[in-house]
Amino acid sequence: MTSLLERRRGKKAAKPAELPAPADGASSTGSPWAGGPDQPATPPSSGGGDDGENPPPQVVEWSNGPALVTKAWGAVLALALLAGPAALAWTLLRPQPAPVSATAGAASTAEEAAANERAIELVETWLRADSNDQQLLASLTNAPVGSLPQTGLTIRDSSVAQIEPADDDVWSVTVGVDVAEPAPGSTPPPAGGEAKAGEQTEVPLVWVRRYFQVPVLVDRTDTEWSGPNLAVTALALPAPVPGPAAAAEPPDLDYPxxxxxxxxxxxxxxxxxxxxxxxxxxxxxxxxxxxxxxxxxxxxxxxxxxxxxxxxxxxxxxxxxxxxxxxxxxxxxxxxxxxxxxxxxxxxxxxxxxxxxxxxxxxxxxxxxxxxxxxxxxxxxx
The missing domain is CATH 3.10.450.540 (Nuclear Transport Factor 2; Chain: A,)
Known part of the structure; x- marks a missing residue:
């Protein structure tokens, strides 16, 4: 069996002591094969001859390696081409995942804010309204406006005291308002008329905190391009209610x-x-x-x-x-x-x-x- 290692015989390299001295003007660091008078211009070739002793071994490369690499890449490409239609079919046929409600908290906050704003707007308008504000009040609620006073009230410091869900998309909002009312014990002027001669014309007023409850419908619709849209409607006129109850027994403070x-x-x-x-x-x-x-x-x-x-x-x-x-x-x-x-x-x-x-x-x-x-x-x- 012929070995994979073949020997090539060439001329034996000369020992350093046998190398000729460099020519005049040549650098001492130059190649020993500088083309001196007694040496050839190029170093001797290492191949071709059979007269050398102990020539260095040479590894013969395996010529089938590049062919296997080419075949491997071809197999990978074939698998990719075969997997393409299958992946496309899976993409088309697989069930669509259920949408993740990542903005549920933000949506609820937006709906609460919209309900609060409409409830405050309606309560303030209703308290300030007089008999000429029928259309203004009707624009804020679907409920019949009914009768309105000849003179509206003076109010200040409106805020939401409580909000809670009442039904699907319906919020129950309680609004607190300071209302200027006649002081206890004072005699209010006659309704729709002026005070008689000798009677007190001005009644002292005091601020009293009052509370009103309003049911508000917030209909949320989401569109692809414009995002969420909120349709807000007050379902009834404000209803006067008691304020939030105070704690029955306040806690003790920890400062002994x-x-x-x-x-x-x-x-x-x-x-x-x-x-x-x-x-x-x-x-x-x-x-x-x-x-x-x-x-x-x-x-x-x-x-x-x-x-x-x-x-x-x-x-x-x-x-x-x-x-x-x-x-x-x-x-x-x-x-x-x-x-x-x-x-x-x-x-x-x-x-x-x-x-x-x-x-x-x-x-x-x-x-x-x-x-x-x-x-x-x-x-x-x-």
Whole structure:
């Protein structure tokens, strides 16, 4: 069997010592085959002769490799051509997936907003309307307008007090409105006439919060090009209803400790509030490092007087580092016109280097959630 390794015999390379010296002017780093007087211009060929000894072996390449690669690519192309019709058939015949309701939350929010707006518009128009506003009121509802007063009411501060789904696409909206009404005990003028001579012509008015319920239909239609469209209709005239009921028993607040306004913690809190809302001093001197609270500009008040402080933890005038409390602060604020009003703030006070600093302005009060008759042993570690 003939071996895949064939030997080629060539001339034996000369040893370095037998190489001729370079010609005059030639670089010593040039090729030894520089074409000297005793050497040929090119190196001897390595093939063809049979007179060399121990010629280097040469690997004969396998000539079938490129053919197999070509066949493999042909097979891949054939599979792709065969899979094309099958993929097309699957695309045409497979059932369409059910649409994913990714915007359900946004749609519900949009419908609520539309129902709220129509309910407020109808309530305001209905309260202000007089006998000349029949068509205006009819444009906002499908219900018969009926009779209207000769003079509309004066109102302010309309807002939605409650909204809840009533039926398919129907929302029940309760709107709260301040209505100017005759003060209790006053005698209203006669309906449709002027007061008699000697009678009081002006009746003192007071603002009373009233509530009105309106059913609103929101019909949502989605189109391919214009997106969602909302058709909004008030199904009935406003109905006066009681306002939202107050809590039967308000919760207890979680501020068991009394803190003196003249204590170190109280003075830090008072200085912070004066700087924040009255522009009195630099607010950063009262803040714990890393806390960012800005002063109100321009300042809406001229002075702040702290009248009471309740805390979640007991405080001292010589605190250790990281001692703290959540403080409910009652303060008297002096307005720019000299009048005074009372406000309450909830601050987080933390001790550092023997003094109290403000570490946060809390958004809400803390409620005592501990059941009665039990002792909350973990309060001091909060």
């Amino acid at each position: 400790e009394t803190i003196s306004p003249t204590s170190a913690a109280g003075q830090s809190a008072a200085g912070f509030l004066a700087a924040m809302i009255a522009g009195d001093g630099e607010i950063t001197r009262y803040l714990r490092p890393g806390t960012s609270i800005s002063a109100i500009t321009p300042a809406p008040y001229t002075a702040v007087t702290v009248s009471g402080i309740k805390g979640t933890h007991e405080v001292t005038d010589d605190p250790a580092d990281d001692d703290g409390t959540h403080a409910l602060i009652t303060a008297e604020l002096t307005r720019l016109d000299g009048n005074k009003t009372t406000a309450q703030y909830v601050l987080t006070l933390v001790a550092r280097d023997g003094r109290w600093e403000v570490a946060g302005l809390e958004p809400a009060v803390r409620i005592n959630t501990t059941p009665s008759g039990t002792i909350d042993s973990g309060t001091a570690g909060d």
